[in-house]
Amino acid sequence: MSTQANLHLKLHVWRQKNASDRGGFVEYDVPGVSSDMSFLEMFDVLNERLIEKGEEPVAFDHDCREGICGMCSMVINGQPHGPKRGVTTCQLHMRTFHDGQEIWVEPFRSSAFPVVKDLVVDRGALDRMVQAGGFVSVRTGGAPDANATPISKVEADLSMDAAACIGCGACVASCKNGSAALFLGAQVSKYKHLPQGLTERHERVANMMAQADLEGFGACGNQAECEAVCPKEIPIRVIAEMYREYLRSTFTGRAIGKQDRKRT
Amino acid sequence: MQAAATPTPSAGGHVWRFLTSSLGAKVTMALTGLGFYAWLCLHMIGNLEIFHGAHFFNGYAHFLHSNEAKPLLWGSRVYLVVVVGLHILSGVRLWWLNRQARAVGYRVRRWRAASLASRTMIWTGVAVAVFVFFHLAHFTWGWFGGAPAIAGCVPPADCKDAYAMVHQAFTNGWVAAGYIVAMGLIGFHLWHAVWSALQTLGLNGPKWTPFAKKLGLALGVLLAVGFVLVPVGVLANFIVAH
Ligand code: FES
Numbered sequence: 142m143s144t145q146a147n148l149h150l151k152l153h154v155w156r157q158k159n160a161s162d163r164g165g166f167v168e169y170d171v172p173g174v175s176s177d178m179s180f181l182e183m184f185d186v187l188n189e190r191l192i193e194k195g196e197e198p199v200a201f202d203h204d205c206r207e208g209i210c211g212m213c214s215m216v217i218n219g220q221p222h223g224p225k226r227g228v229t230t231c232q233l234h235m236r237t238f239h240d241g242q243e244i245w246v247e248p249f250r251s252s253a254f255p256v257v258k259d260l261v262v263d264r265g266a267l268d269r270m271v272q273a274g275g276f277v278s279v280r281t282g283g284a285p286d287a288n289a290t291p292i293s294k295v296e297a298d299l300s301m302d303a304a305a306c307i308g309c310g311a312c313v314a315s316c317k318n319g320s321a322a323l324f325l326g327a328q329v330s331k332y333k334h335l336p337q338g339l340t341e342r343h344e345r346v347a348n349m350m351a352q353a354d355l356e357g358f359g360a361c362g363n364q365a366e367c368e369a370v371c372p373k374e375i376p377i378r379v380i381a382e383m384y385r386e387y388l389r390s391t392f393t394g395r396a397i398g399k400q401d402r403k404r405t
Numbered sequence: 406m407q408a409a410a411t412p413t414p415s416a417g418g419h420v421w422r423f424l425t426s427s428l429g430a431k432v433t434m435a436l437t438g439l440g441f442y443a444w445l446c447l448h449m450i451g452n453l454e455i456f457h458g459a460h461f462f463n464g465y466a467h468f469l470h471s472n473e474a475k476p477l478l479w480g481s482r483v484y485l486v487v488v489v490g491l492h493i494l495s496g497v498r499l500w501w502l503n504r505q506a507r508a509v510g511y512r513v514r515r516w517r518a519a520s521l522a523s524r525t526m527i528w529t530g531v532a533v534a535v536f537v538f539f540h541l542a543h544f545t546w547g548w549f550g551g552a553p554a555i556a557g558c559v560p561p562a563d564c565k566d567a568y569a570m571v572h573q574a575f576t577n578g579w580v581a582a583g584y585i586v587a588m589g590l591i592g593f594h595l596w597h598a599v600w601s602a603l604q605t606l607g608l609n610g611p612k613w614t615p616f617a618k619k620l621g622l623a624l625g626v627l628l629a630v631g632f633v634l635v636p637v638g639v640l641a642n643f644i645v646a647h
Binding site: 153155166216218219220224226245247250251252253315317318319320347350351353354357358359360361362363364365366368369370377378380381382384385387388390391392 | 419420422423426427428430431432499502503505506507508509510511512513514515516517518519520523524526597600601604605606607608609610614
């Protein structure tokens with residue numbers, strides 16, 4: 142049984158030659174889109190047609206196309222990753238749309254994510270936040286015994302829920318304030334619940350927060366828009382945990398951040 | 406040389422770093438907001454004394470301006486200037502930071518979770534600040550006439566008829582309407598503010614957070630209704646001229 146249908150869509154796609162170009166929307170008439178295609182496959186079809194006509198194809202980020210790499214960043218009709226909850230753009234199927242629908246596609250908007258070209262943005266700011274503290278320093282050696290460090294199921298689950306973050310940046314794109322708090326919270330929370338993460342807990346949160354401010358992300362307004370658009374449905378619980386970690390590290394006087402280290 | 410091996414951070418160093426971070430501004434917002442709310446509750450309870458009648462209400466007003474109450478009056482003035490001042494400063498700072506964080510906006514925007522109250526905090530905040538200014542000009546500085554004298558009262562006794570001042574003000578429908586709208590805006594602001602402040606202080610949980618959201622709504626409504634009772638009382642002739 143096939144419920145496959147052909148859609149005729151009207152696309153408004155943000156086109157921008159490079160970072161210094163002003164950019165603008167270009168309208169595309171796209172007939173013959175199968176409802177079984179993913180949103181990215183629809184773009185593949187459009188691009189093939191553009192190439193045949195000798196036009197520049199639309200640049201967009203993608204890699205795994207199975208919802209785990211977090212590359213496919215775009216805002217579809219005002220929502221990062223489109224109108225469906227809990228999926229990335231690559232997993233969004235055209236059956237979500239109806240025949241004749243008008244679709245606006247824009248890049249993730251954040252001052253910390255400069256547009257590289259069309260829908261491609263540079264999300265290096267998130268990587269630099271990870272470099273600032275989103276890691277555990279472990280001396281590698283002989284593999285430790287699997288059960289040597291007991292971790293309760295509850296804690297392990299809380300950590301895993303946060304670790305589901307794929308770093309796509311939809312939280313930033315959706316936030317009215319352009320805040321990366323959900324991403325930062327996920328990094329802090331995934332380590333907070335594991336003994337391996339506790340060694341560096343104080344520096345981690347202070348350094349990552351400092352880096353987030355440096356990159357020009359906004360401040361969280363507790364509007365929970367990020368939670369609603371996150372393809373991995375990471376809860377804002379992790380943001381509250383991050384705040385607790387920062388308050389704790391500040392007021393127990395143990396936040397030995399990078400800047401403090403330099404000073405001594 | 407040896408000292409350099411062990412970093413010895415000064416407590417001031419990272420408290421300062423915290424306060425100047427965007428999260429520091431958020432925590433300042435949360436604490437000062439809750440502090441202002443607490444004071445407003447006292448103010449509201451004081452206002453409701455008007456339902457006890459002119460004599461009682463004027464006695465209360467005269468007490469607040471008496472010598473014994475001076476430390477209380479000035480203490481609360483200093484408290485308010487600090488709390489509200491910091492709230493406004495951090496609020497404007499965050500608003501500015503957040504504006505910078507998205508230099509280019511979206512053509513299409515569809516909200517899934519962000520409530521209208523949460524998206525308009527800066528504007529309801531500004532509106533309330535403007536209201537507070539007019540409110541002070543109206544009742545504290547007496548720009549529009551101030552309090553009449555109590556009949557038969559002889560100075561040096563405090564002859565200000567606060568009851569009559571309030572009554573006169575709210576017999577004007579426009580003034581009453583202005584106050585009622587302003588209180589609505591404060592309630593609307595609090596709807597998001599209360600639970601947001603608690604979340605910023607790190608309080609979040611599967612049972613707690615839904616409760617905190619309802620608490621915010623309840624506290625917002627409570628405050629707004631409490632304040633609105635006075636102008637409504639005047640318009641409905643519960644509070645009458647004496
Ligand atoms: S392309 Fe990897 S998550 Fe979409």
